[in-house]
Amino acid sequence: MKKIISKTIKIISDKMPPSVDFIENEIKKAGLEPIRWAIVDIKNKELTLSVSALK
Helix, strand or coil: CCCCEEEEEEECCCCCCHHHHHHHHHHCCCCCEEEEEEEEEEECCCEEEEEEECC
16 A cells, blocks of 8 residues: 655756656656655755655
């Protein structure tokens, strides 16, 4: 059974603004199935995301 979790993750993007597909693929690479997400911080090429996802 999958659980809904909230997590903060960091990703690197060379392209600004990054596409939705890019962000969701990066979340999936982290082993999460995204439900919703938001960019909460950007420093240089590093984005901090607040993610609600199935795990």
